Amino acid sequence: MNANNTPPVKRVGKDWALPPDISSSRGTEMLRMIRVECYSDRFVLIAEGGRGAPTVIPFADGDINAASLTLATAVRDRAAGWGAAMQGARWQPVLEVAVAPGADYRYQQLTRLLDGSGLMIQAKGAR
Secondary structure (H helix, E strand, C coil): CCCCCCCCCCCCCCCCCCCHHHHCCCCEEEEEEEEEEECCCEEEECCHHHCCCCEEEECHHHCHHHHHHHHHHHHHHHHHCCCCCCCCEEEEEEEEEEECCCCHHHHHHHHHHCCCCCCEEEECCCC
16 A cells, blocks of 8 residues: 555556546546656656655666556556546646656656556656
8 A cells, every 4th residue: 555545556447547537537638747757776756846755666676567556656646636627627647757867768668667557658858
């Protein structure tokens, strides 16, 4: 379990990393950025609005698969707390990933591991 005592995400079905109320919603997507830093040995989830401590997710024994699921769970839990988007719209979480020098391979792994998750992923600065 995580800090919110919700079960971790599993790579099952479409949009597996989104909260049910977001994945089942239809309407105009309202993009909401979530800042992540990608290093060769860890992910760092930046606190929303830059307030609070970041969440460091190390690759225990080099296991990026488990770390990617931990990151996806933390993102799902954050998005679940956003509340309703405006009428006729739904939130769309976007991971804005700052890739550290030497971590390009880890970023590529992350994008593959989160394929089908429902999360949009972009390298910081890419548009």
